[in-house]
Amino acid sequence: MIIAIDGPAAAGKGTIALRLAEHYRLNHLDTGLLYRAIGRKMADAGLDLDDADLAGTVARALDPADLGHADLRGREAGELASRVAIHPPVRAALIDFQRDFAARPPGAVLDGRDIGTAICPGAEVKIFVTASPEVRARRRSDELIAKGREAAYERILAEIRERDARDSGRAAAPLQMAPDAALLDTSDLGIDEAFRAAMAIVEAKRR
Numbered sequence: 001m002i003i004a005i006d007g008p009a010a011a012g013k014g015t016i017a018l019r020l021a022e023h024y025r026l027n028h029l030d031t032g033l034l035y036r037a038i039g040r041k042m043a044d045a046g047l048d049l050d051d052a053d054l055a056g057t058v059a060r061a062l063d064p065a066d067l068g069h070a071d072l073r074g075r076e077a078g079e080l081a082s083r084v085a086i087h088p089p090v091r092a093a094l095i096d097f098q099r100d101f102a103a104r105p106p107g108a109v110l111d112g113r114d115i116g117t118a119i120c121p122g123a124e125v126k127i128f129v130t131a132s133p134e135v136r137a138r139r140r141s142d143e144l145i146a147k148g149r150e151a152a153y154e155r156i157l158a159e160i161r162e163r164d165a166r167d168s169g170r171a172a173a174p175l176q177m178a179p180d181a182a183l184l185d186t187s188d189l190g191i192d193e194a195f196r197a198a199m200a201i202v203e204a205k206r207r
């Protein structure tokens, strides 16, 4: 079974994907990490993130060790990722790796922006996980506060809106809901409720 989970940043798709993978004993790939590693590698090397061909070269040379970089999870890496993700050569370089991962037994949960539309259009289950920008910004700022870090809600909200616009507005594999995906709006759901709702979608598909 292949489960494709797409949606904007901070909607809860990563946690849902991880829990579905654990529950159904499937492999899990956080595809955002691939784009984050490319953005981070280019920034570390002082390369121009807007150079599509250069970004493609970096993407083709991506090494599993690059995914172990210490600073891939934060907001800055997310921003770098979103910038390199607009380049068609970058997306093309990552297709085979993601499809091969999905094809490995016993199946996989992949989360990202274009899994149900471009990477695994034949996935048995597709879920589009979303939430309002305000809720997503509140979650991000609560996470930072819980870690004892400073969190400026208004700035985080502005960044989320900007990233949504870039991810949805790009020409190459933009963030959009596949016509055969189930919509899961987590705005009013806690993580356990969101996971149960996702599981109900999977179970309905399996029946």
Ligand code: DC
Pocket (backbone or CB within 6 Å): 009, 010, 031, 032, 033, 035, 036, 078, 081, 082, 085, 086, 111, 112, 113, 114, 115, 163, 167
């Ligand atoms: O899911 P994330 O926040 O780690 O993703 C970071 C950025 O990477 C996101 O803003 C857009 C890009 N991305 C993408 O274009 N396609 C994917 N399948 C996953 C991520």
